[in-house]
Amino acid sequence: MSAQLKQQFTQRIVELQKRIDNIHQDFADGRPADWSEQASERENDEVLNALESEAKVEIQLLSNAITRIDNGHYGYCQTCGDTINPARLAVQPAAIKCINCAD
């Protein structure tokens, strides 16, 4: 099970990395000619920046999950040490806390 999960997480990281590369590509390409208003350009940059930070946070979470799979801590709450409910893990595969300890 853990090998499969690891593969799933790794694949997701690759996808996220591609998304970040695409965002950088968008920045490098500049704007389409009809995007004349600076305000909307700036908004677009903000959206791209937000998407990039989101992707980076997720990559971090997934990397941590892979580390925890390797050291046998995956699926256990980082705070109280209890097992994390499988239903919770199904929704949030990179969850590090049980439902009681999560914010």
Ligand SMILES: [Zn+2]
């Ligand atoms: Zn807990």
